[in-house]
Amino acid sequence: MSIISVLIIAAGVFIGWNIGANDAANCVGADIGSRRMSLKEGIIITCLFSFLGALLFGSRVIKTVGKGVVPLDNLEPRMAMLVALAACCGAGLWVFVATYRKMPVSTSHSIVGAVAGAGLAVSTPIYWQKISEIFLSWVLTPFGSGILAFLFYPIMRKVFFSLVPRKFESVVTRWLLILSSIYLAFTWGANDVANATGVMVGSGIFSVFWATVVGGVAIVFGITTWGYKVIETVGFKITHMLPMMAFVAEVASAVNVQIYTQLGIPVSTSHSMVGAVIGVGFARGISAVNKRIIRDMVVVWSLTPFMSGLISFIILKGIMLVR
Numbered sequence: 001m002s003i004i005s006v007l008i009i010a011a012g013v014f015i016g017w018n019i020g021a022n023d024a025a026n027c028v029g030a031d032i033g034s035r036r037m038s039l040k041e042g043i044i045i046t047c048l049f050s051f052l053g054a055l056l057f058g059s060r061v062i063k064t065v066g067k068g069v070v071p072l073d074n075l076e077p078r079m080a081m082l083v084a085l086a087a088c089c090g091a092g093l094w095v096f097v098a099t100y101r102k103m104p105v106s107t108s109h110s111i112v113g114a115v116a117g118a119g120l121a122v123s124t125p126i127y128w129q130k131i132s133e134i135f136l137s138w139v140l141t142p143f144g145s146g147i148l149a150f151l152f153y154p155i156m157r158k159v160f161f162s163l164v165p166r167k168f169e170s171v172v173t174r175w176l177l178i179l180s181s182i183y184l185a186f187t188w189g190a191n192d193v194a195n196a197t198g199v200m201v202g203s204g205i206f207s208v209f210w211a212t213v214v215g216g217v218a219i220v221f222g223i224t225t226w227g228y229k230v231i232e233t234v235g236f237k238i239t240h241m242l243p244m245m246a247f248v249a250e251v252a253s254a255v256n257v258q259i260y261t262q263l264g265i266p267v268s269t270s271h272s273m274v275g276a277v278i279g280v281g282f283a284r285g286i287s288a289v290n291k292r293i294i295r296d297m298v299v300v301w302s303l304t305p306f307m308s309g310l311i312s313f314i315i316l317k318g319i320m321l322v323r
Contacts, residue, residue, distance in 0.1 A: 004081045005205050011088030012211075013218040016196030018095040019107045020050075020222020022230050023192060023269055027185040029231045030246035030277060031177045036170075039228060045178065046185045046227070047220045053189030054216040057261060058197075059208045070119035070126060070202075077204065082319055083118040084199035090114035090312025094304065099226060102233045103300045106268030107192060109138060110308040115199060117309025121316035137260055141267045142275030148252035149279030156248050173243040180250035187257045188269045193219065233293070241277070245284070249276035271301065 027050070028042030070083060091107065091114035098105040112134055119126050164172050196218055197211035206214065241249075253269070253276040260267040274297060281289040 008085045012196050012200050015088050015092035016215045016218025017222035018092050020219035021226035022099045024223040024227030028181050030241050030249050033241035034243045034246040036174045036177050036243045045181050049182050049185035050189030051216040053186035054193035054212050057190035058193040058212045070115050080203040084203040086118040086312040086316035087114040087199050089315050091308045094308040104230050104270040105304050106270050108268050109304040113305030113309035114312040117313040118316045121313045137265050137267050142271040145253045145256040145272040146275035146279035149249050149276040150283050153248045153280045153283040157244050176247045180247050184250045184254040187254045191261045245280040249280050252276040
């Protein structure tokens with residue numbers, strides 16, 4: 001294996017670690033914020049079921065990221081590897097900064113922007129039509145989950161309190177949250193493993209299976225070491241989470257992400273979950289939502305594909321100058 005292949009694998013592991021650190025909050029942040037799940041329990045659930053989702057269904061989105069933005073498989077092998085290296089570094093660095101600032105960002109946006117930026121640096125064809133389809137899904141994702149959560153919350157709340165005796169409410173809501181977290185972690189792993197490994201497959205370093213294994217392990221490592229930072233934002237800073245709100249937000253977000261995963265489209269579980277949390281917050285009234293933190297998130301979300309693309313563009317141009 002060449003040195004550049006080793007560097008790409010290292011960069012892919014780096015972005016996988018950042019994905020785990022930033023996106024673990026999407027699966028369990030609301031549960032922890034509702035005080036029905038401990039941080040340790042949330043991390044264990046996320047690690048186990050995100051890895052299973054990546055292993056069983058991650059191949060669909062891996063193919064889109066690996067070959068659907070820039071034709072890595074049609075480039076000269078060394079050039080494809082340089083594009084892959086720059087893209088992983090650009091996306092990883094941006095997500096690292098966002099995680100440090102406790103901001104949930106889209107690793108999907110980051111890697112797609114980074115791949116496009118690296119492609120522009122070497123004047124390779126860019127599949128702009130595919131990027132426009134992905135961009136449209138990015139815009140629709142938070143609105144879709146937010147609308148679902150807004151509509152589901154009053155219905156689920158009424159059904160729950162009419163069927164469950166008061167003395168069993170705490171136990172039932174805890175188990176509902178565990179089940180919804182499992183579902184969301186599974187769909188997240190299936191969609192987001194591509195962000196760490198898609199370029200490895202596209203550049204021919206790994207098969208889909210081994211790329212999924214490497215990416216899944218890296219994500220789990222990120223969850224266990226740094227995942228708590230963004231969990232604080234999603235669980236406690238957007239709105240005060242009641243147990244039923246957390247359950248509805250997770251189900252709405254998971255359904256939203258699963259639809260896009262079946263279509264092979266990389267979407268943001270961060271956008272989906274934050275949209276759902278905002279949706280249940282609005283269902284309680286606009287005053288229940290922290291509008292300042294939402295504003296800050298939207299700004300960072302808007303910058304994500306452009307900043308990661310710019311970083312990967314600069315990195316690849318620098319490599320081309322010194323090689």
